[in-house]
Amino acid sequence: MKTTFALVIALCATLGCNAQTLDDVGKIVIGFHVPETSSRETQELKDYLSNKVSHWIAQAGYSSNGISPLYLYPDISIDSEDVAEGGMKNVYVITGTLFLKIVQNERNVVFSSVSLPFRDSSTKKITAIKNGIGNLQYNKILPLLDEAKEKILKYYESEKNTIFAKAELMCRRGEYEGAIAHLMSIPSCLTSIHQEALEKADEILNMKVKAYNDSILILANSYLANHDARSSLDVLSSYQDATETQNAAYRQVLTKAEKLVTAAELTAAKEKRQRYLDQKEREHHQWAVEDEERRHRMDMDNQQMAYNRAALAANERLTSQRIASNERLTSQRINAIKTIAANYYQNNQSRTVIVKHQY
Numbered sequence: 001m002k003t004t005f006a007l008v009i010a011l012c013a014t015l016g017c018n019a020q021t022l023d024d025v026g027k028i029v030i031g032f033h034v035p036e037t038s039s040r041e042t043q044e045l046k047d048y049l050s051n052k053v054s055h056w057i058a059q060a061g062y063s064s065n066g067i068s069p070l071y072l073y074p075d076i077s078i079d080s081e082d083v084a085e086g087g088m089k090n091v092y093v094i095t096g097t098l099f100l101k102i103v104q105n106e107r108n109v110v111f112s113s114v115s116l117p118f119r120d121s122s123t124k125k126i127t128a129i130k131n132g133i134g135n136l137q138y139n140k141i142l143p144l145l146d147e148a149k150e151k152i153l154k155y156y157e158s159e160k161n162t163i164f165a166k167a168e169l170m171c172r173r174g175e176y177e178g179a180i181a182h183l184m185s186i187p188s189c190l191t192s193i194h195q196e197a198l199e200k201a202d203e204i205l206n207m208k209v210k211a212y213n214d215s216i217l218i219l220a221n222s223y224l225a226n227h228d229a230r231s232s233l234d235v236l237s238s239y240q241d242a243t244e245t246q247n248a249a250y251r252q253v254l255t256k257a258e259k260l261v262t263a264a265e266l267t268a269a270k271e272k273r274q275r276y277l278d279q280k281e282r283e284h285h286q287w288a289v290e291d292e293e294r295r296h297r298m299d300m301d302n303q304q305m306a307y308n309r310a311a312l313a314a315n316e317r318l319t320s321q322r323i324a325s326n327e328r329l330t331s332q333r334i335n336a337i338k339t340i341a342a343n344y345y346q347n348n349q350s351r352t353v354i355v356k357h358q359y
Helices: 004-013 021-023 042-046 044-058 125-134 142-158 158-171 176-183 193-226 229-236 244-259 263-304 309-324 330-346
Strands: 070-086 091-104 109-122
Touching: 004 091, 021 330, 042 044, 042 070, 042 125, 044 070, 044 125, 044 158, 070 109, 070 176, 070 193, 091 125, 091 142, 091 158, 109 142, 109 158, 125 263, 158 176, 158 193, 176 193, 229 244, 229 263
Parallel strands: none
Antiparallel strands: 070 091, 091 109
């Protein structure tokens, strides 16, 4: 099967890529959720806690962007509240505990938990609590993530067939982007399973391409039936290189259309097609440049991160290299699959866990 990278670029461009989430694809995703039963202080500081916790999660090499049944639940408990006179305003001295737990939401299974004591003061009670939590160090959350990681990976191993079945169902409904996104929710550190997911995603991407090209050929043929060869050529200019069978059908329609237009119209149509292909090539080049810049930023981040972030990233790169050695899955093809997944997460926030980092 022959499928060019230009094909992939064209399809991904329709989704409006958010490059900030591309590197999150393949990481363990832990969402953030504040239950209605949590304390009043937790509810008031919901947004602050979301940004604080998601920053911690990112530092540890995980992600808060994507599809996941895993959530981090926070809850603030106030242990003592003292009020001291402070001149014009009283000063609140707050002692409390931030409880965090990682939960597999569908079954309400707790994978790990930790309690983080804090103490601080301010002229406002809620500010004192916020300051106390803000002073908590990143390494305090590490036991929570360490304890959960092995259980999370075992969970994905046990749910492999369910994830693949859901992707298959979405694919049959024509929901190709969603199917790919669900497959890419499997962490890349599960090398063997993640590679299976990539290969399945590659098959689904080919199905998406075929459906796209089928629509092009149907429309082009309808124009020909109405004796509008020029419009047929315009439509065919967006055709993407695919299977030999589909390419043969494309050439057949193209030949018919070319015979029915003037020399000038044919020249214009060929020039339009070439401009289209040149644009795809420029996008291809730009993608490669941006991908290299992202890799450089990741390497720079890894040097500054605590908790073995560099080792985790190295393992992810090794996984990608191992997968990319497969002739059918070049690094460009893998990036295309990741882009579709990343944009699905971004464009379907009501069905996915998305936390914008504003820490």
